[in-house]
Amino acid sequence: MAGNTFGQIFRVTTWGESHGIAIGATIDGCPAGIPLTPADIQQDMERRRPGKGGATSPRQEPDKVEILSGIFEGLTTGTPLTLIIYNKDAHSKSYDHLKDIFRPGHGDFSYFCKYGIRDHRGGGRASARETAARVAAGAVARKLLQFEGIKVMAYTLALGGIMAENFQAEEIAENRLCCPDKAAAEKMEARIAEVRKEGDTLGGIVEIIATGCPAGLGEPVFNKLDADLAGALMSIGAVKGVEIGAGFAASLMKGSENNDALTPEGFSSNNCGGILAGISNGDAVVSRVAVKPIPSIGKPQKTVNLNNEPVEVMIGGRHDISAIPRIIPVCEAMVCLTLADHFLRQQACELIPDSGE
Amino acid sequence: MAGNTFGQIFRVTTWGESHGIAIGATIDGCPAGIPLTPADIQQDMERRRPGKGGATSPRQEPDKVEILSGIFEGLTTGTPLTLIIYNKDAHSKSYDHLKDIFRPGHGDFSYFCKYGIRDHRGGGRASARETAARVAAGAVARKLLQFEGIKVMAYTLALGGIMAENFQAEEIAENRLCCPDKAAAEKMEARIAEVRKEGDTLGGIVEIIATGCPAGLGEPVFNKLDADLAGALMSIGAVKGVEIGAGFAASLMKGSENNDALTPEGFSSNNCGGILAGISNGDAVVSRVAVKPIPSIGKPQKTVNLNNEPVEVMIGGRHDISAIPRIIPVCEAMVCLTLADHFLRQQACELIPDSGE
Amino acid sequence: MAGNTFGQIFRVTTWGESHGIAIGATIDGCPAGIPLTPADIQQDMERRRPGKGGATSPRQEPDKVEILSGIFEGLTTGTPLTLIIYNKDAHSKSYDHLKDIFRPGHGDFSYFCKYGIRDHRGGGRASARETAARVAAGAVARKLLQFEGIKVMAYTLALGGIMAENFQAEEIAENRLCCPDKAAAEKMEARIAEVRKEGDTLGGIVEIIATGCPAGLGEPVFNKLDADLAGALMSIGAVKGVEIGAGFAASLMKGSENNDALTPEGFSSNNCGGILAGISNGDAVVSRVAVKPIPSIGKPQKTVNLNNEPVEVMIGGRHDISAIPRIIPVCEAMVCLTLADHFLRQQACELIPDSGE
């Protein structure tokens, strides 16, 4: 059943396979009158683009986004926006030897179980390439949020077991791992270099912060803001855990430690991550995701083929060492999409002034 | 905007406030022909009931579930099931002194920001009492899953910083904290007793396991099974983090360590928590949640009133020391609801045999 | 699959069977801060109540609506409203002889085909009794619309082949058939008396007008206002046709006749029924429904039983001669629900003023 649409009012449907003709996103429910150009979108695309850094895959995609509909004279019209990105550098041949094999850690086996058929070329729909469409759609959501002074940024908190220990906002744009701690970033690079030699891969942790969020976003009890953020972030392929605010650390605290006291100047701490009872409280909305290591490693692995016979597979192809940093704009996109949707949801039900009748 | 419905096909809408006349759940989309009695539901209700143990609140609710519709001669009819639980032991008076005050760690402030109005009696809709309706609905989902041999169970993995270190399934029913490690359960109890004296509260970690799940459940790319589980679990008030399989630990592993090898006998490990690329792989589906400490503590706290003036508040009332163990059936309910919905979603799109035309 | 919910933002779920314990409606997505009392709802209920007039069935239901949730100190809170109506005067025994028989014109056969099970008592969920829950929910939608000066009214345009030929608004409340033409109403009554003697039943046409509707409601291209109105009205059991504005008569006109000219003072005619390209144009929104004759007649009918054997059935029981006038508040309710939902949908996507960042 249909699972490729995200959001209730600001609705995004992504489509397309890694090695198909194109991937894309259709956004239905974007308000009219928002200035939007392909350049607005391209900015975020660049940060997700393959081949951007040493840790990243050499597949060279220009990832040029075209807007096929929903724009007139530079403004959104309120009708569906369709964004398309053509696949240019797909080397489907490199996947021929994987046609009958289930790669460990990938969706090959589960897709086959579900659909009885699978597009084996580059992971098909399960490929991280699908996230390019998310980033494109997220850029439109970001424009909407900017109208209201809401900003979303993400950065690397940990990679390969190395934690950022300082937070310097300006540092994030300075190193290609988008880590707010320069020294940690250097250690992470060293770790990447080391693991690359082994033909292995690394995971890490990304933190996402939204500032400028008004209080009141989120729809209890099932579409709480944290619930929808968790769903949104966990829908990213490499993510295996999500935290809001103190997250798992809250499980170790006492109530007196974890509660954020209210003062006339605002909350005195932010263990709740800007969300109380599922509704934003006006503070920064803070979430974190656990990113698993890339499953495509440069080492022989045990698996089975379509006949359930044991085989050894050597993946090869062009792969990143870590989903970080390319996953960072994807995380931002999912948070932008969630917030844009909740912003409009909240607007839908605002109290209507009595007409006096 | 409407946020009180969970699921796409097996749809549950909960309603009711902590101190209103009743709370309830309406289930639309339950297949016809499933045997269902109030007793089937009551079983799960008992495990969530207030006043069940030393760690729990003394509010005495019988939590008797009545089935108002959707049943005929002991079978579901395919029409909506409405389950109702009357509130019997609500002491609204005890909340009078909180009318103009925002309790730290509760939804008081954010609800007020969102709706401009709030039912202050016992947290209104934001109360944990709402979860009784989830448990009732979850019990119906559980019946559906049992038809297919799918079982969902949860237990305490940590409480107040004390981790279970052994897993003995039979132990779970033996101690009131539902902890699979007897020795750990005893330490947890000691910790509870200690913290109770301080007037403080504790958090912990609950693990939920679903066994017997067929491969193929989950709808990429936004309604992946893990995404929907994360959203479902994070929608529980006390939950601040969700993990699938290895979760945050996966962020520390190398790809070669984290990948689950396939063998002719099945997967050789389960770091992915039974979900690959968002689709169940036939293995046990494993999730974990971080439970924050109960915000209602027996100590004076700093906060503000409706006029944004600083005040000190002493909560009082009848409260648990920890959301564990009462949150356990709630976690199970949310996993049952998610799996039941995905089971039907998968059934919707199964390949239709060609009629030969 | 779930089909008992209406609306996208103002969402109503109805539940309950004709001869079950109760029927009801849960409304999720009603904005907070609307004054609402049971009396507001009761007013509309009275107009739908059985036993109100000579044409109507003698089942005596008080149809007292209780509000179980979502109200605090007389105002809606933004949380789900649950409305409940207990069934008091169900005579299930009168249906015992129909247990194994499919009544012609009723849902008995199709329900059995779909669910493999059926609550035969009074039609179960397929009973017109379900519409009481619609009327209750519609009354809440009406309150919301009144805030904005939108009014919805319906009346009898035809009954048993007799058409109203004059329109006098004040006459509608004067005769029990709610017909704006006094002379026609009298002829209709005579026709009813005649057909009652034959043991037969009658159909007719109801027109529904919404005034005060702002321009801009409706969501092209699938949730156009006329599309959603058509779906809403056709979901009423007895309705077999829906028209907007000139409706079928438009199929006979030339473009030059059918087009409504715009003038500085507004549209010079309203063949479009207040809806252009699926969006309200500020004029009165006009729809009409064809109501089939009540299928429960007082004559022997040919049908089959569960074994597909031919039998003759004599329905008996307590039935109306025509669904008119009791269907009138149901038609109004469906239009109110559609407009309330679209009002909020439109509000969701209104242009957000640029914050100047």
Place this chain on the structure above:
Amino acid sequence: MAGNTFGQIFRVTTWGESHGIAIGATIDGCPAGIPLTPADIQQDMERRRPGKGGATSPRQEPDKVEILSGIFEGLTTGTPLTLIIYNKDAHSKSYDHLKDIFRPGHGDFSYFCKYGIRDHRGGGRASARETAARVAAGAVARKLLQFEGIKVMAYTLALGGIMAENFQAEEIAENRLCCPDKAAAEKMEARIAEVRKEGDTLGGIVEIIATGCPAGLGEPVFNKLDADLAGALMSIGAVKGVEIGAGFAASLMKGSENNDALTPEGFSSNNCGGILAGISNGDAVVSRVAVKPIPSIGKPQKTVNLNNEPVEVMIGGRHDISAIPRIIPVCEAMVCLTLADHFLRQQACELIPDSGE
């Protein structure tokens, strides 16, 4: 708010404007394993194509459909199908003089009221061109239905006041108006020729029949099969009325005339149009739509401009005399989409055999 998606399980989102780069449809929820080629789709496209007959507009669009995603080796994969049709022959210049004018009978005024902005070129999103995307998506639904032996066909029942009085199925493909009555078709052609000279346009009635439908489709009480068909058909721009079975004629019948008797061999009549209580009964599903005359006429018309000043407008451009016959495949498409969705919805909730636990 998002209104461009149709269906709950077989979900179609259309996008694109009349004079934009392209229009298209994304289908999410199509089962895997269905053979599908562009040729399957092209067949239906040809029947809707501009310039197909004397009654039709001379805009020359090849309407070649490309499948951008969701297909692998000739089979659907269960992932979203995106169909794209490039706009080739848009003459936007011809609309320059209409930029500041609201055309009578078109969506110009209401779109402007809703969005505060409008793409005036050829009606933008409100253009009948949008229906090309519906036909493309409908062709995929038709493939799915064919698997199950369900067939959907439509034909002209009336045009310009001339009714078909005979039904000869084989005649439908013989005349370009798709009328089952040859003599009537000839009269209709004469009427078209006459009205063309006047610079005027005509409406009519289309009937749609689905055969081979299993009993059990439809989801009471709001997503009844007839309710969803009515919404689907009324969402077509030119449609102002919808009937099921006897439709408005049922309002003139007595119950004893309208009821369809059941016999061991099936229903003895089909006044209900194959739908009882909103659920298909196994008979032919019959619906009819009233098609208004094309609003773009070749005569001067009174209207207002953006400043609400009275002006006279002469539309010009390339327009059809009647939406019939080109609307016929559009009607079929909407019925196919509705049935495909309900087929899968029904499949979702079929009784699950007890696993014996």
